[in-house]
Amino acid sequence: MTQARSHEFRTRAVQALRDETLKSALARAKDGFVLKRRQALDALPEYEALRDRAVAIKNHTLEYLDHYLERYEEAVIRQGGHVHWAENAEEACRIVVEICRQAGARSVTKGKSMVGEEVGVNDALEAAGMEVVETDLGEYIIQLANEPPSHIIAPAVHKTRGQISDLFHKHHARYGLTEKLVEVPDLVNEARQVLRQKYLDADVGITGANFLIAETGSNIIVTNEGNGDLTNTLPKVHIVTAGIEKVVPTLEDATTLLRLLPRSATGQQITSYTTLSTGPRRPGDPDGPEAYHVVLVDNGRSAMLRDEFREMLRCIRCGACMNHCPVYGAVGGHAYGWVYPGPMGSVLTPLTLGLREAKDLPNACTLNGRCADVCPVRIPLPDLLRSLRHRQFQHQLGTRRARWALRLWAWLAQRPGLYRRVTTLQVRTLRLLGGRRGRLRFLPLAGAWFRGGRVLPAPEGETFMRAWRRRGKNP
Amino acid sequence: MSGARERILAAVRQGLGREALPVASREALDARLRSTVEPDQHLRPRLAEGDIGYLFRARLQSVSATHEPLGSEAYVPAAVAAYLDSRHLEGPVAVAPCLRALDWRRAGLDPRFGQSHGEDVLCVSRAFCAIAETGTLVLLSGPDNPTTLNFLPDHHLVVLHAPDLVSHIEDAWTRIRAREGDWPRTVNLITGPSRTADVEQTIQLGAHGPRSLHVLMVDPGDR
Ligand code: SF4
Numbered sequence: 001m002t003q004a005r006s007h008e009f010r011t012r013a014v015q016a017l018r019d020e021t022l023k024s025a026l027a028r029a030k031d032g033f034v035l036k037r038r039q040a041l042d043a044l045p046e047y048e049a050l051r052d053r054a055v056a057i058k059n060h061t062l063e064y065l066d067h068y069l070e071r072y073e074e075a076v077i078r079q080g081g082h083v084h085w086a087e088n089a090e091e092a093c094r095i096v097v098e099i100c101r102q103a104g105a106r107s108v109t110k111g112k113s114m115v116g117e118e119v120g121v122n123d124a125l126e127a128a129g130m131e132v133v134e135t136d137l138g139e140y141i142i143q144l145a146n147e148p149p150s151h152i153i154a155p156a157v158h159k160t161r162g163q164i165s166d167l168f169h170k171h172h173a174r175y176g177l178t179e180k181l182v183e184v185p186d187l188v189n190e191a192r193q194v195l196r197q198k199y200l201d202a203d204v205g206i207t208g209a210n211f212l213i214a215e216t217g218s219n220i221i222v223t224n225e226g227n228g229d230l231t232n233t234l235p236k237v238h239i240v241t242a243g244i245e246k247v248v249p250t251l252e253d254a255t256t257l258l259r260l261l262p263r264s265a266t267g268q269q270i271t272s273y274t275t276l277s278t279g280p281r282r283p284g285d286p287d288g289p290e291a292y293h294v295v296l297v298d299n300g301r302s303a304m305l306r307d308e309f310r311e312m313l314r315c316i317r318c319g320a321c322m323n324h325c326p327v328y329g330a331v332g333g334h335a336y337g338w339v340y341p342g343p344m345g346s347v348l349t350p351l352t353l354g355l356r357e358a359k360d361l362p363n364a365c366t367l368n369g370r371c372a373d374v375c376p377v378r379i380p381l382p383d384l385l386r387s388l389r390h391r392q393f394q395h396q397l398g399t400r401r402a403r404w405a406l407r408l409w410a411w412l413a414q415r416p417g418l419y420r421r422v423t424t425l426q427v428r429t430l431r432l433l434g435g436r437r438g439r440l441r442f443l444p445l446a447g448a449w450f451r452g453g454r455v456l457p458a459p460e461g462e463t464f465m466r467a468w469r470r471r472g473k474n475p
Numbered sequence: 476m477s478g479a480r481e482r483i484l485a486a487v488r489q490g491l492g493r494e495a496l497p498v499a500s501r502e503a504l505d506a507r508l509r510s511t512v513e514p515d516q517h518l519r520p521r522l523a524e525g526d527i528g529y530l531f532r533a534r535l536q537s538v539s540a541t542h543e544p545l546g547s548e549a550y551v552p553a554a555v556a557a558y559l560d561s562r563h564l565e566g567p568v569a570v571a572p573c574l575r576a577l578d579w580r581r582a583g584l585d586p587r588f589g590q591s592h593g594e595d596v597l598c599v600s601r602a603f604c605a606i607a608e609t610g611t612l613v614l615l616s617g618p619d620n621p622t623t624l625n626f627l628p629d630h631h632l633v634v635l636h637a638p639d640l641v642s643h644i645e646d647a648w649t650r651i652r653a654r655e656g657d658w659p660r661t662v663n664l665i666t667g668p669s670r671t672a673d674v675e676q677t678i679q680l681g682a683h684g685p686r687s688l689h690v691l692m693v694d695p696g697d698r
Contacts, residue, residue: 285660
């Protein structure tokens with residue numbers, strides 16, 4: 001499994017907040033994603049109805065997941081493909097490495113696959129002595145930088161043009177490309193040139209899957225660059241890595257989801273390429289892979305079916321939740337320390353890696369609810385984060401100070417008279433500390449919060465309850 | 476490995492809190508699979524009133540693809556030659572075998588018929604159908620229409636016959652199911668040229684696939 005550093009969230013978040021380059025990269029991306037999504041959805045009056053339908057399709061499929069997985073498997077086999085099942089990350093890697101070995105592979109190209117990132121397939125292949133080349137431009141950039149993705153659909157969103165220029169300059173010299181390029185078209189062109197040869201040389205191509213179709217045994221990938229298509233067409237073996245929750249019954253079901261995915265992700269009606277691959281090449285076909293393998297990965301998913309976290313399995317990986325998250329917008333994806341960032345990552349990471357490794361993630365949330373509002377499959381992300389916090393409390397995973405503070409608050413909250421008196425006193429004190437500007441720059445016991453230059457507006461001098469009562473009397 | 480399969484399916488059922496499904500439920504689910512239920516009509520995005528051909532061309536334009544009308548498939552070679560000329564393109568051309576019967580010589584061209592290996596400056600293939608809703612071309616892999624033609628050249632030209640234009644994505648699935656033979660190895664839904672926004676969110680055409688996509692719309696009624 002890809003090495004996690006989620007336990008370092010606090011330190012990494014503080015570092016990220018001080019990183020001015022990151023701040024500008026994130027701000028640019030956020031505005032673009034948010035605006036384009038809005039425009040695309042404004043032009044789709046059927047949006048809310050499609051969302052309801054998408055939720056129903058996903059819920060239905062999950063309810064009968066065992067059956068649809070079996071039907072999907074049968075269809076793949078009928079078309080001449082192979083299906084492999086991996087309970088965890090290690091097993092998935094072992095299967096992929098084994099297929100590549102049997103194919104005598106020296107070079108492997110990869111289309112973007114979040115499951116591939118999750119299980120850490122690149123490291124496994126490299127350890128087995130194979131060259132692995134990421135072909136999605138964003139993934140390629142972060143591969144050169146030796147970093148994990150910082151966004152699920154725009155993996156290199158944190159990188160500026162200058163940084164990309166430096167990376168290409170450093171890594172492309174060995175292909176005889178020594179000129180330092182700075183303009184976007186030149187950078188894209190150079191990557192095209194380098195990667196074109198990699199596609200042609202590759203023995204195996206690995207892609208992910210946005211959907212697996214039980215009806216036909218196809219996998220669907222949605223891309224803009226065409227890298228996924230070169231990856232699944234040119235090498236003699238095509239391997240698909242996919243989570244078990246990716247299956248849907250029919251093409252019509254997939255179509256409903258396809259109408260939501262690109263619009264929610266990049267604001268496109270449809271991406272440049274939506275590709276269905278079904279089995280290996282047919283008799284007479286002049287191109288396409290000679291062998292087609294699917295690796296179905298569980299890695300914690302079946303356990304999520306048990307309780308409220310089943311809702312998380314509806315996720316279609318569009319990235320809208322992170323694009324609209326103020327915490328993600330401030331700290332970026334790397335602070336989350338694993339492959340899935342933002343609100344969906346704050347739910348998935350603790351469920352996959354354990355509450356202890358990712359204990360800060362469910363708490364790095366303001367519960368403002370925007371992620372749930374924009375999620376095309378209506379995943380109640382804030383509720384799920386709250387459930388995780390609750391579990392943490394039950395498992396005694398919070399810091400001792402937080403646990404005591406919560407206990408104290410609970411004790412106080414059960415005594416309304418005392419609660420009112422204490423909070424009135426607090427509010428007045430803070431008002432005084434806030435001074436004329438009404439801003440707090442430091443508080444005892446909360447020094448860490450103010451590090452990095454944060455300020456807190458001081459209360460106006462009245463408790464919420466008093467204000468409520470006052471307004472209730474004279475509205 | 477089959478052990479893992481059984482364990483995963485068992486874990487799924489345990490997560491769902493039930494045993495394997497009884498035969499009756501399985502049959503009901505299979506009926507749903509076969510019937511390919513279409514979402515209620517109201518979930519198909521409503522298209523602007525009028526001619527879907529007009530809408531399709533507008534969509535093509537919005538994704539930076541170009542198009543030109545042709546009165547007959549016989550004019551395809553001349554259109555390809557004119558395309559090469561107007562852009563001062565030189566280099567090998569590969570054409571889908573399904574277009575082999577056309578008179579390419581008369582247009583002064585000597586293309587190769589078959590797949591591309593990456594050296595071609597331009598490739599010509601034929602769309603199985605196209606979707607007005609999204610401005611999408613649907614291409615099926617097979618001996619007459621190699622997939623590599625769609626992705627390796629700088630310029631991809633696609634022949635589309637006007638009657639093959641359908642309104643929504645679902646209509647394309649219906650057409651593919653209705654044709655003879657197995658489900659194709661590859662179904663490519665192509666909407667505009669290859670693009671990327673991975674460098675500072677700036678859209679750049681021609682990331683890995685074609686830099687331009689040009690549709691030759693054959694419509695005998697359009698003369
Ligand atoms: S949780 Fe919802 S919004 Fe976030 S990536 Fe998944 S589908 Fe998209």
